[in-house]
Amino acid sequence: MNDRTPESRGPDDPADPDDLIGLAELDADLPDPAEAAAGRHDARADPRAAEVLDALAATRAELGAVEEPELPSAVAARWAAALAAEPALPQDDLRTAVRPARRRLFRRHLVVVAAAAAGVVGVVGAVGVLTPRPGPAPPPLAVSRVDLVAVATSTVGTMDVGALDDPARRAACLRAVLPGAVGERLLGGRRVVLDGRHGVLLVLATGTRGGLHVVTVDPECGPAGGALLAQVRVG
Amino acid sequence: LPERELASPRPDPAVEVTTRMAVGEALAMVPVEQRIAVVLVDVQGYPVAEAAAILEVPVGTVKSRCARGRARLAVLLGHLREECR
Numbered sequence: 001m002n003d004r005t006p007e008s009r010g011p012d013d014p015a016d017p018d019d020l021i022g023l024a025e026l027d028a029d030l031p032d033p034a035e036a037a038a039g040r041h042d043a044r045a046d047p048r049a050a051e052v053l054d055a056l057a058a059t060r061a062e063l064g065a066v067e068e069p070e071l072p073s074a075v076a077a078r079w080a081a082a083l084a085a086e087p088a089l090p091q092d093d094l095r096t097a098v099r100p101a102r103r104r105l106f107r108r109h110l111v112v113v114a115a116a117a118a119g120v121v122g123v124v125g126a127v128g129v130l131t132p133r134p135g136p137a138p139p140p141l142a143v144s145r146v147d148l149v150a151v152a153t154s155t156v157g158t159m160d161v162g163a164l165d166d167p168a169r170r171a172a173c174l175r176a177v178l179p180g181a182v183g184e185r186l187l188g189g190r191r192v193v194l195d196g197r198h199g200v201l202l203v204l205a206t207g208t209r210g211g212l213h214v215v216t217v218d219p220e221c222g223p224a225g226g227a228l229l230a231q232v233r234v235g
Numbered sequence: 236l237p238e239r240e241l242a243s244p245r246p247d248p249a250v251e252v253t254t255r256m257a258v259g260e261a262l263a264m265v266p267v268e269q270r271i272a273v274v275l276v277d278v279q280g281y282p283v284a285e286a287a288a289i290l291e292v293p294v295g296t297v298k299s300r301c302a303r304g305r306a307r308l309a310v311l312l313g314h315l316r317e318e319c320r
Contacts, residue, residue: 020315024302029283030295055314059305062312063277066258 023049027056140191140198149234151192152203152214161189161200162219170202173221177228184213192216199229206233261311269304272297277305 025031026039043049138160143151164170174182184204192201194216204213216229262270275286276297283301287294309315 020306020309021303024306024309025299027305028298028302030298030302052309052315055309056305058314059309059312060277062254062258062314063273063305063308064280066255066278 019049020052023052024056027053140193142193143201144195145230148194148201148214148216148230148232149212151190152201152212152232152234155190155201155203156188156212158188158190160191161186161202162191163222164189164200164202164217164219169222172223173217173226174215176223176225177217177221178215178231181213181215181231187212191219194229197229257312261308264311265304265307269300269307272300273304273308276301 022039023043026036026043029036031039043053141151159165161170164173170186171182174184181204184206187203187205189200189202192199194201198219199216200219200221202215202217204215205211206213212234213231214234215231218227218229220226262274265273271290272286275281275289276283281289283294283297287297290297
């Protein structure tokens, strides 16, 4: 903010761009506490500053109200194919793969974030260029219960869940076997053979940052019911 | 005239789509570093510290990028007048 007094501007004058950035920095909690306190004091005495702060609050509210677009199933299928084409890790390497996988997830997320900000068309276009055409579905991954978390982490972004790709069927399945997970968002999933039994591993968002709910159900799970093979919460 | 049912409390889908498009178009006009910071913090709801960790930049950098991005968006979205750009 500059050193102009509130009285030097009329109520209809636009905010100075420098003022705008200064107020936006104040709004973003950027200045140190003493400077911020002085800035807020000044802003309270200046109707124009208050108007700018209100506008910034309205902007944040409008951004926060934007729902993320659903990932088109064709895009999800291409992701699944691209991830399936990655070289498989030996079972012993699954634990050490967690950290790199998490970093890849962040990077992948960033690509989506950046593209989503430019519009859904951008997402489809970018992914279409970067990923190969879908091929045949990979075979189910053989896992044991102790590996579930590591597998789940590397499964985020994969979408190979068979009939549970249908949101209605998936919701009905979860309602039947694990009602508390019905509202949780699907981050990824893949067909597995868990300790010798066929199943579908679903990675669900718990609503807590960094939290995952890893649920494995039988492949036929649906409105008629199903079996919960395993579940574990992470974070 | 027959009594009409009360309007659904859910917002009009057309309005939602229009708003999303307007926000998307506005975001596309913001420099990419500011755009990513704003999307992570304001759209996706990440805490600033977590956004900083994801972007591998200091917290203050995220705050600064958010501040500048929001300032530009406030104008682009019509919350502030054009002269403020």
